[in-house]
Amino acid sequence: QTGKFTFDPGFTSTASCESKITYIDGEEGTLLYRGYPIDELAENSDFIETAYLLLHGDLPSGEQLDVFRGNITYHTMVHEHFKNFLNGFRRDAHPMAVMCGAVGALSAFYHDSTDIHNPEHRIISTHRMIAKMPTIAAMAYKYIMGQPFIHPRNDLHYTENFLRMCFAVPAEEYEINKVAASALDKIFILHMDHEQNASTSTVRLAGSSGANPFACIAAGIACLWGPAHGGANEAALRMLMEIGTVDKIPEYIRRAKDKDDPFRLMGFGHRVYKNFDPRAKVMKKATHEVLEALDIKDPMFAVAKELERIALEDEYFVEKKLYPNIDFYSGITLRALGFPTDMFTALFALARTVGWIAQWQEMLEDPNQKIGRPRQIYTGADRRDYVPINAR
Numbered sequence: 044q045t046g047k048f049t050f051d052p053g054f055t056s057t058a059s060c061e062s063k064i065t066y067i068d069g070e071e072g073t074l075l076y077r078g079y080p081i082d083e084l085a086e087n088s089d090f091i092e093t094a095y096l097l098l099h100g101d102l103p104s105g106e107q108l109d110v111f112r113g114n115i116t117y118h119t120m121v122h123e124h125f126k127n128f129l130n131g132f133r134r135d136a137h138p139m140a141v142m143c144g145a146v147g148a149l150s151a152f153y154h155d156s157t158d159i160h161n162p163e164h165r166i167i168s169t170h171r172m173i174a175k176m177p178t179i180a181a182m183a184y185k186y187i188m189g190q191p192f193i194h195p196r197n198d199l200h201y202t203e204n205f206l207r208m209c210f211a212v213p214a215e216e217y218e219i220n221k222v223a224a225s226a227l228d229k230i231f232i233l234h235m236d237h238e239q240n241a242s243t244s245t246v247r248l249a250g251s252s253g254a255n256p257f258a259c260i261a262a263g264i265a266c267l268w269g270p271a272h273g274g275a276n277e278a279a280l281r282m283l284m285e286i287g288t289v290d291k292i293p294e295y296i297r298r299a300k301d302k303d304d305p306f307r308l309m310g311f312g313h314r315v316y317k318n319f320d321p322r323a324k325v326m327k328k329a330t331h332e333v334l335e336a337l338d339i340k341d342p343m344f345a346v347a348k349e350l351e352r353i354a355l356e357d358e359y360f361v362e363k364k365l366y367p368n369i370d371f372y373s374g375i376t377l378r379a380l381g382f383p384t385d386m387f388t389a390l391f392a393l394a395r396t397v398g399w400i401a402q403w404q405e406m407l408e409d410p411n412q413k414i415g416r417p418r419q420i421y422t423g424a425d426r427r428d429y430v431p432i433n434a435r
């Protein structure tokens with residue numbers, strides 16, 4: 044059943060929900076955004092068009108796309124006092140710590156779009172969230188690099204603007220790398236939404252209480268940061284770098300299968316996909332294309348491909364239905380585009396903001412929407428009377 048509440052004792056039940064946005068078939072390895080296959084969107088669409096699709100339900104006409112693009116572009120700048128907020132972080136702050144704090148603080152700067160019962164406020168906060176995430180992510184990167192913030196420009200495409208805000212320096216002209224922009228568009232599309240994953244469920248639960256959209260997205264960022272979730276792209280590349288060479292792979296495969304060893308293959312396995320993650324296929328192809336186009340020889344790609352080959356022939360992984368997920372190859376591509384490892388999850392959050400906001404909107408537009416309240420199975424002590432301390 045798609046969307047209906049299902050309780051499976053083998054699966055920690057969380058309140059499920061009905062949604063029209065994303066469909067996943069874990070056995071078939073199917074992922075559809077509003078009915079469109081993810082590989083077709085990744086190959087043919089771009090960030091703004093797919094964002095429109097997720098938010099509005101259909102692909103836009105040329106005019107609708109221009110209006111939407113203009114609305115997003117109009118909101119890309121952040122309040123000038125926002126810099127003071129960022130300057131409060133330690134220079135070695137993890138970008139996800141900055142994103143968590145900064146996005147949560149947005150409601151203090153944009154309280155004129157926080158009334159979730161006002162449809163106008165919801166539209167403006169949606170545009171502001173999608174528009175300002177690249178600016179904030181780029182500021183987080185520039186801050187830890189010790190470089191000046193670069194303002195967004197209105198004449199650049201969304202992803203090009205982001206690359207320029209990250210990598211331009213005032214001392215010289217910055218030339219947009221079209222290969223990098225196209226690859227990043229594809230990566231962002233792959234990461235945009237994924238049904239009721241942990242961070243999206245977090246955003247819905249926070250939103251169900253009436254919390255302002257910026258606070259809800261900050262809650263999603265916090266949840267995504269975990270290495271079992273969005274933090275896996277950073278963890279997967281660090282794992283590949285720790286393995287280092289192909290001949291070390293068997294030792295790590297052994298460790299991943301050892302119940303007494305907490306080591307897991309990062310970028311492998313999935314709560315839902317028990318066949319293959321369709322995004323991983325597109326990601327692997329994109330990685331190969333980017334490395335070729337930028338003429339980068341990254342030894343980690345060879346280690347990743349060999350690790351995947353060995354694992355997929357190993358009965359432990361086959362029996363437990365463990366396949367590469369989207370995080371297995373994405374780090375190699377992001378590193379090739381010039382991003383440091385600790386920016387990877389921030390980029391995941393940038394893209395997933397579209398899905399979080401679309402799901403948040405869908406929940407608030409449901410006339411029967413109530414505050415989320417997952418229940419529990421109580422396994423604690425029976426009722427008992429208080430015992431004074433001198434009698435314990």
Ligand code: SDX
Binds near residue numbers: 311
């Ligand atoms: C994302 O939900 C989403 O949609 C998430 C996401 C999205 O777009 O929002 O797709 C993004 O989070 C992808 C997943 C990224 N995380 C990782 O790559 C981290 C490494 N993977 C695992 O930690 C793990 O696979 C999970 C967290 C993804 C799923 O964990 P589960 O639910 O425990 O996996 P499972 O129930 O399918 O596990 C089956 C068995 C278990 O062993 P047993 O208890 O049956 O003995 O396989 C084992 C697990 O211990 N296992 C692994 C493993 N993943 C699961 N063993 C070794 N290496 C792994 N990676």
